[in-house]
Amino acid sequence: DAGVIQSPRHEVTEMGQEVTLRCKLISGHNSLFWYRQTMMRGLELLIYFNNNVPIDDSGMPEDRFSAKMPNASFSTLKIQPSEPRDSAVYFCASAPFSGIDTQYFGPGTRLTVL
Amino acid sequence: KNEVEQSPQNLTAQEGEFITINCSYSVGISALHWLQQHPGGGIVSLFMLSSGKKKHGRLIATINIQEKHSSLHITASHPRDSAVYICAVSAGGGADGLTFGKGTHLIIQP
Numbered sequence: 001d002a003g004v005i006q007s008p009r010h011e012v013t014e015m016g017q018e019v020t021l022r023c024k025l026i027s028g029h030n031s032l033f034w035y036r037q038t039m040m041r042g043l044e045l046l047i048y049f050n051n052n053v054p055i056d057d058s059g060m061p062e063d064r065f066s067a068k069m070p071n072a073s074f075s076t077l078k079i080q081p082s083e084p085r086d087s088a089v090y091f092c093a094s095a096p097f098s099g100i101d102t103q104y105f106g107p108g109t110r111l112t113v114l
Numbered sequence: 115k116n117e118v119e120q121s122p123q124n125l126t127a128q129e130g131e132f133i134t135i136n137c138s139y140s141v142g143i144s145a146l147h148w149l150q151q152h153p154g155g156g157i158v159s160l161f162m163l164s165s166g167k168k169k170h171g172r173l174i175a176t177i178n179i180q181e182k183h184s185s186l187h188i189t190a191s192h193p194r195d196s197a198v199y200i201c202a203v204s205a206g207g208g209a210d211g212l213t214f215g216k217g218t219h220l221i222i223q224p
Contacts, residue, residue, distance in 0.1 A: 033211055043200065045211035056211055091157060098210045100145045100164075105157040 004106035012112045018080040021109045023092035031095040038088045082113045116141045120215035133188040135218045137201030144206025151198040191222045
């Protein structure tokens with residue numbers, strides 16, 4: 001299996017633009033997590049899906065952020081409008097059943113908002 | 115919200131030394147994860163444990179549920195072990211997303 005796939009790997013955009021990050025889960029995995037990593041705050045959970053349903057979105061910073069799972073193997077994280085403070089590395093991770101399982105991380109998307 | 119504390123924040127050691135990284139958390143959990151983040155940024159899961167001890171190669175992870183404490187040990191450390199080691203916990207029951215410690219930056223010198 002190719003593992004968790006994220007695209008793009010790097011994104012540079014200007015403040016106010018819409019940004020869409022993409023994640024493909026490992027085949028057969030039921031849980032999907034989006035995390036964000038910054039120097040100041042470290043790694044933090046944004047949102048958790050199980051069987052395509054959002055279970056915990058308490059980490060989503062504000063209404064500018066939205067995440068979807070249009071099908072069992074794919075997820076998007078959208079930021080609209082983007083701001084410089086959104087600059088971070090965004091990781092998605094998948095797990096076979098739940099967070100109690102080992103999580104498999106994608107390579108991350110490095111987002112820079114100018 | 116769980117607070118996850120790691121120590122030390124930074125550790126430099128000589129090749130061959132025995133390494134210990136500690137992690138404590140404030141609230142009961144369903145599972146504790148040890149992760150490794152390589153200099154290139156990729157994150158790999160090393161262990162997931164809810165009780166006792168696990169071993170994989172030169173790595174050993176232990177957890178004491180009563181004391182809310184876990185340790186990661188590296189025996190016969192090698193320069194390729196240089197990385198950031200991150201402790202993370204999941205509460206379960208729908209709160210399965212990880213809460214992370216700030217990481218331990220380990221450098222093993224030849």
